[in-house]
Amino acid sequence: MNSLMKRLLLPVILGFLVFGFWISPDFQEIAAGVAIFLFGMLMLEDGFKLFSGGFLERLLERATGSTLKSLSFGVLTTTIMQSSSLVSVITISFLSAGLISLAAGVGIIFGANIGTTTGAWLVAGFGLKVKISAYALPMLAVAIVLVFQRSKYLRGIGFVLAGLGFLFLGIHYMKEGFEAFKDQFDLTRFAMTGLAGLVVYTLVGAAATVVMQSSHATLVLIITALAAGQISYENALALAIGANIGTTITAILGAMTANYQGRRLALAHLIFNVITAGVALVLISPIRDAVDGVSAFVGIAEDDYALKLAVFHTIFNTMGVAIMLPVMKRLLAFLERTIKEDTPDISQPIYISESIEGFPAAIELALFKEVGHLHDNAIEVIAHGLNLHRHELYEAEDIEAYVASAKRPFEMDIDEAYETRIKVLYSAIVEFITRVSSGRMPEETVNRIHKLREAAERMVGAVKEVKHMRSNATLYTSSDQGTVTEAYNTLRTELARIMVEYHKMAETEPGDRSSLWLEEERKRVKRDKRATSDLVETLIRSGGLSAHAGTSFSNDAGYAYRAMKDMLEAARVYFAEVEGPMKEVERLLAMDEDELEDDAPDSMAQELS
């Protein structure tokens, strides 16, 4: 049913346009006006996206500390961007990435509904009273020069300017179209009065907004049609109410690819707009009186219906916020009850999703969390592969004694665990990185993303190495077989110690930890690896190990040391400083590979001596 509607929508829209062009050339002008207006909005969106990765994200992170702050932020950003849809989509992406709370997200959406009313004022107060095409054309000419600049911020300004230019040009064409249309047709003949008019025009307003994906465009259309006398004031009010319902579709579409938090926010948006619309429809007469009162107070002419519509739009959206703010806690509880937190399928990505693409700060944060998720899965597979329980290991006072006591083979197929717990997730991370890397992003974000990919790759490498040694490690440590058991237990202990170090790093606050804490582990792995082959030869010669067991151990030690090195590198990259100068300090102080050599006695020789 859904797909049938999707398939039918395009031919219906195209058919409607062709029919309109056939019956009226002036309809072409109106349709072109709407198209240019929407194109302007797309350019505005592209322009603002060029500023993301810095300004926008920093603002969003800092300006959502309280409900009032979030609300003000929603008003301000929507006023600047002139698109509540864009603000909603960005908010959903940041919420999905865990950058803001649900309460902050709901606050922003409430604010965006007030912010979007400035558009009506802009069009009614400015767009219809001056010849805005006179501003649009020079804006477009200047914009195109900026769009071809190398600096991304200049390009961003260019796109924003071009977007505004096209918005103005679109309004101009719609206005011209309706003026000419007036002479041919009188749409007011179709105007309906009473309840039927309210309901029908509300639905028309919602449908028009769903099709155009912009309440702004619908509102501009309503105001220009109203100014041209093509629709009655009453019907315009109902259309504006409908536009508020229709606009939620963008947030709903945006939330389809988002996680449960994004879906909760889209539902909040829908609830807010439907309740506001319902109350406005029920209280339409008193609101109309209030509009007349406010209009008379601020000096708006009795018959200036365009400006009165802007007053109406502001009053009913502000009223919606006034109604919903006191019940915000209940709304949040309802959202949490209705849309349950996804039970994470740990083999699938949890944080990365299409909804955050285009927003560098959200991408970086989501990837950091997703790689952490992969690391967690990987360490679990490694621990179980060595027949160790992570939680017992982390609590063990004496790691060596715990490992020696962990003899019971773990019931697992490590190949299957690798395929389901590691490979699926790793592939999703790599695919996501490849996809987002083709977009425009700040250099620092690109570098960080590459580092996170390296951290993922290294940890996957460690799992692969442990996979190779699992069967011998199980064979020789499930019962006491003398030297060979001790040798394998030493390898398991070394691997376990690195898992514990990783865990300690993960448990420490980011501001308190440093990847330099792992320098001694790096040195130890290097010297143990160097000494192991000599030791194996000595043990075979002395009869401590059979040639067969010695060869197996030698191969498995190779896998184990590579796994240790991979785990340490994964941890170093993952927990490294992110901020530029701090990153430099770590880089200066960290030892290079050749500096890791020292003359300390190796632990393997000590353990077996």
Add this chain to the structure above:
Amino acid sequence: MSMKDISAKLEEYQKRLKQGKAKKVEPKHVQKIIDKLTRKEADLIDELAATTKPGKRERLEKKLETLHSSRETATWLMEKL
């Protein structure tokens, strides 16, 4: 890390800084790293005091030695900046 190594790294960093390929490091940044190293050293000293097993003590002492060395290098670096 030997003085030769850190001096060479510092020289390489200054070259990158001149080319605009590195962020400027100030003493306060090095101090933050020193604080993190000091915090870890303090934790390890506590752990060492509670440890009797010779093997584990040897490990902790080695780790402390390496951390101490990193901290000394960081202090030298802070003076040079």
